[in-house]
Amino acid sequence: MRASLALAAAGLALTPLATAAAPSPARLQVSADEFSLALSRLSIRSGPAVVELVNYGEDDHDLALRRVAPGARTYRIGIVHPGRTGELERALRAGRYRLWCTLAGHRARGMSATLVVRAG
Numbered sequence: 001m002r003a004s005l006a007l008a009a010a011g012l013a014l015t016p017l018a019t020a021a022a023p024s025p026a027r028l029q030v031s032a033d034e035f036s037l038a039l040s041r042l043s044i045r046s047g048p049a050v051v052e053l054v055n056y057g058e059d060d061h062d063l064a065l066r067r068v069a070p071g072a073r074t075y076r077i078g079i080v081h082p083g084r085t086g087e088l089e090r091a092l093r094a095g096r097y098r099l100w101c102t103l104a105g106h107r108a109r110g111m112s113a114t115l116v117v118r119a120g
């Protein structure tokens with residue numbers, strides 16, 4: 001039983017989509033509630049990344065993610081209802097990123113955070 005749980009937990013590494021050449025994506029979990037964003041880690045390496053937004057609050061939330069650089073594009077996870085999860089899969093370049101909830105007034109009330117994406 002314990003072994004099968006461990007296998008299930010390692011399942012992402014065993015996905016048939018993974019190839020020897022492709023590095024496994026960096027993972028970041030963002031926990032949202034009223035009114036804060038908490039990151040599972042403050043930095044990740046550049047390249048393929050999976051960002052997961054988990055809504056622990058009682059209101060809807062979403063997530064925008066933007067590198068602090070002129071002309072940088074904004075990535076988004078659409079509205080996530082309470083108790084639900086949203087996901088974004090993108091290759092991220094090195095740099096400092098701002099994360100925030102775009103719903104009216106939420107950023108000003110504290111729903112923002114900073115992520116560092118390390119080169120390499």
Ligand SMILES: [Cu+2]
Pocket residue numbers: 060061062101102103106111
């Ligand atoms: Cu919000």
